[in-house]
Amino acid sequence: MAKQDGAGGGARRASLLYDPAFRGIAFQVVLLAVVLFVGWYLYHNTTQNLAQRNIASGFGFLSQPAGFDIIQAMIPYGSNATYGEAFVVALLNTLLISLIGIVLATVIGFIVGISRLSNNWIVARLATIYVEVLRNTPLLLQIFFWYFAVLRALPGPRQSISPVDGIYLNQRGLYMPVPVTEPGFWTIPVAFILGIAAAVGISVWARRRLMATGQQFPAFWAGLAAIVLLPVLAALVTGVPFTFELPELKGFNFQGGLVLIPEFMAVLFALSLYTASFIAEVVRSGILAVSKGQTEAAHALGIRQGLTLRLVVIPQALRVMIPPMTSQYLNLLKNSSLGAAVGYPELVAVVAGTVLNQTGQAIEVITLTMAVYLTFSLLISLFMNWYNARKALVER
Amino acid sequence: MNKLSQITIGALLALGTVSAAQAGTLDDVKKKGFVQCGVSAGLAGFSAPDDKGNYSGIDVDICKAVAAAVFGDATKVKFTPLTAKERFTALQSGEVDLLSRNTTWTLNRDTAQGLSFTGVTYYGGQGFMVRKSLGVKSAKELDGASVCTETGTTTELNLSDYFKSNGLKYTVVALGSNSEAVAAYDSGRCDAYTTDASGLYATRIALAKPDDHIVLPEIISKEPLGPVVRQGDSQWFGVVKWSLFALVAAEEYGVTAANVDESKASSANPEVKRLLGAEGEFGTPMGLPNDWAYQIVKQLGNYGEVFDRNVGAGSPLKIDRGINALWSKGGLQYAPPFR
Numbered sequence A: 001m002a003k004q005d006g007a008g009g010g011a012r013r014a015s016l017l018y019d020p021a022f023r024g025i026a027f028q029v030v031l032l033a034v035v036l037f038v039g040w041y042l043y044h045n046t047t048q049n050l051a052q053r054n055i056a057s058g059f060g061f062l063s064q065p066a067g068f069d070i071i072q073a074m075i076p077y078g079s080n081a082t083y084g085e086a087f088v089v090a091l092l093n094t095l096l097i098s099l100i101g102i103v104l105a106t107v108i109g110f111i112v113g114i115s116r117l118s119n120n121w122i123v124a125r126l127a128t129i130y131v132e133v134l135r136n137t138p139l140l141l142q143i144f145f146w147y148f149a150v151l152r153a154l155p156g157p158r159q160s161i162s163p164v165d166g167i168y169l170n171q172r173g174l175y176m177p178v179p180v181t182e183p184g185f186w187t188i189p190v191a192f193i194l195g196i197a198a199a200v201g202i203s204v205w206a207r208r209r210l211m212a213t214g215q216q217f218p219a220f221w222a223g224l225a226a227i228v229l230l231p232v233l234a235a236l237v238t239g240v241p242f243t244f245e246l247p248e249l250k251g252f253n254f255q256g257g258l259v260l261i262p263e264f265m266a267v268l269f270a271l272s273l274y275t276a277s278f279i280a281e282v283v284r285s286g287i288l289a290v291s292k293g294q295t296e297a298a299h300a301l302g303i304r305q306g307l308t309l310r311l312v313v314i315p316q317a318l319r320v321m322i323p324p325m326t327s328q329y330l331n332l333l334k335n336s337s338l339g340a341a342v343g344y345p346e347l348v349a350v351v352a353g354t355v356l357n358q359t360g361q362a363i364e365v366i367t368l369t370m371a372v373y374l375t376f377s378l379l380i381s382l383f384m385n386w387y388n389a390r391k392a393l394v395e396r
Numbered sequence B: 001m002n003k004l005s006q007i008t009i010g011a012l013l014a015l016g017t018v019s020a021a022q023a024g025t026l027d028d029v030k031k032k033g034f035v036q037c038g039v040s041a042g043l044a045g046f047s048a049p050d051d052k053g054n055y056s057g058i059d060v061d062i063c064k065a066v067a068a069a070v071f072g073d074a075t076k077v078k079f080t081p082l083t084a085k086e087r088f089t090a091l092q093s094g095e096v097d098l099l100s101r102n103t104t105w106t107l108n109r110d111t112a113q114g115l116s117f118t119g120v121t122y123y124g125g126q127g128f129m130v131r132k133s134l135g136v137k138s139a140k141e142l143d144g145a146s147v148c149t150e151t152g153t154t155t156e157l158n159l160s161d162y163f164k165s166n167g168l169k170y171t172v173v174a175l176g177s178n179s180e181a182v183a184a185y186d187s188g189r190c191d192a193y194t195t196d197a198s199g200l201y202a203t204r205i206a207l208a209k210p211d212d213h214i215v216l217p218e219i220i221s222k223e224p225l226g227p228v229v230r231q232g233d234s235q236w237f238g239v240v241k242w243s244l245f246a247l248v249a250a251e252e253y254g255v256t257a258a259n260v261d262e263s264k265a266s267s268a269n270p271e272v273k274r275l276l277g278a279e280g281e282f283g284t285p286m287g288l289p290n291d292w293a294y295q296i297v298k299q300l301g302n303y304g305e306v307f308d309r310n311v312g313a314g315s316p317l318k319i320d321r322g323i324n325a326l327w328s329k330g331g332l333q334y335a336p337p338f339r
Helices: A002-018 A020-052 A083-116 A121-135 A139-153 A187-213 A219-237 A262-289 A292-300 A305-342 A347-359 A362-391 B002-020 B025-032 B058-071 B087-092 B107-111 B154-165 B178-186 B197-206 B234-252 B260-266 B270-275 B292-300 B303-310
Strands: A168-170 A173-176 A178-181 A242-245 A248-250 A253-255 A258-260 B035-040 B077-082 B115-117 B122-124 B126-131 B145-150 B170-175 B192-196 B213-215 B223-225 B228-230
Touching: A002 A020, A083 A121, A083 A262, A083 A305, A083 A347, A083 A362, A121 A262, A139 A262, A139 A305, A173 A262, A187 A219, A258 A262, A262 A305, A292 A305, A305 A347, A305 A362, A347 A362, A362 B087, B025 B035, B025 B058, B025 B234, B035 B058, B035 B087, B058 B077, B058 B234, B058 B292, B058 B303, B077 B087, B087 B115, B087 B228, B107 B115, B122 B197, B126 B154, B126 B197, B145 B154, B145 B178, B154 B170, B154 B192, B170 B178, B178 B192, B178 B197, B192 B197, B197 B213, B228 B234, B234 B270, B234 B292, B234 B303, B260 B270, B260 B292
Parallel strands: B035 B077, B145 B170, B145 B192
Antiparallel strands: A168 A173, A173 A258, A178 A242, A248 A253, B115 B228, B122 B223, B126 B192, B126 B213
């Protein structure tokens, strides 16, 4: 640019129109102006229409009492709850089902993906059938299948299936005992955290020893033992400072205990099994992307099959797998909104459904809902990008 | 550059004119040639499609009455089936001209939500339906029950109020549409199903074994159901409001689909003459033909006929007129004078 200015100067001003640099900027300015104008127009038109129809605007409604109930709430949500609290309840429900779904889908996806490459004919075929059936049917249909076909086939509360006392499965959900804490309970979580710290310490120590002496140490089992045994020990020493509250059949339904409602189970099953079929394909393609020579070389060194997969193949496959995995996690988060169809109280059902209807604040409510999905999608993306950068091939 | 600026200016002008051209709903409807009416996707007696996809019901007849008033032809209606959740946004955004979908008139909806209720087509109240096998005789015995309902309704709020004020516990299962809520109740997910009592009767006859279910006697709320239009268009508001009043007035004066021609020609009652357009100019100020009310009654009958045909004695629902009778017969239906 500078060069042209210097050379041409005033003599070329007439043909500024043909100056590529100028045109580049001019087009961008025009584009920006058009975008700003359309944005302003939409804003202006919307506010004008709202005013004309007497629709109140703003987020003030969030502090108004909501007056409706929500079947699953992780924070206290009672009679004086506001729309804002209903929003938080729905947000937490969306996060809960997405997080558990992501963990489950990843575990199932890895197992199925690896099974599909198994030398065992039956295992490989079963994995193929799983992937093809679940990947090629709509998710909403699968949610309906779980909700209306599978979970509805369960008996009523009075004829509950009860494998052991205290656990009941019926049409209203899965009822489980819930621990009720007594004084001294704090030692157990503390012991649990100490156990985790010990496990980390053991693994670091074992790694150093392996590097220094070449001797192996069962760090995984030792760590697991620390995590499990320390809290158990703490419980025994303090005299078991908790009791279990058992669900009891009172009146129409079971009361007390912890309940997994069928809406939650149906959506969780459908989401994680559906997403797992895609993750399985990601895992399979990742593993296939690793040259067979790597496996053969590992075998030639006498490394066992399991260790080869864990130490040689998967670390290399991860580099291929992480970016498509990110998309699957994002899809799972967004697909959790289909829970609205069977009454799982997630963000779309509660906020974009009930709250929108009771308040009529369509624009604010939809903005809020979109902002939440956008935020969490970006957070997942950021985390996966960070993880990807860590796992990427380090070039020297 | 010239071309680009022309395109840009053209685009801006096009955007600008959209906001300038905002005519009234009545003019829009006349231009389109039909009334776009939002109705329920399936509630027997109020609005339900038959096997050919033709809607019928009391809510549907209100849409037809408006079409008869505007076009002199009750068939010039197109129906948009809406869930409770979608209905207000559909009306606010202009997707439908009129919402006639068993919608409860409430203060908040009538003021803050940009909606205007034009009157009451059906005075209802919320009730509960349970399985007979539970042995429950009253809603007061529903402590600890789970209740299925459709989300985004006043029902959800009344339910919460009722259980709280009576010190009862319950769990609510709120589903996205009425048919899903009924399916969930029918399959045993809930002990009770709640909606307007009229809706309960309509739902009950559609269940596999209607006799296995009973509607509990308690009516826990007032549910005046009526047509809704957008706020800020008083002309269209008037058209819809008076179409409903014409139905009620016709019943009061004994004008029916059968005798409307005779009444128009030879009635001695001046109010009947004004109603049917034989005397005075009561259509033009509204932007309607003078025989607008005559067309409504001629094609749909009066309010009593509409009620009987859809939800009353002449229908499978057999709902008693009750408080929906005319004011002169101890009910609440009342039309202001036609003068």
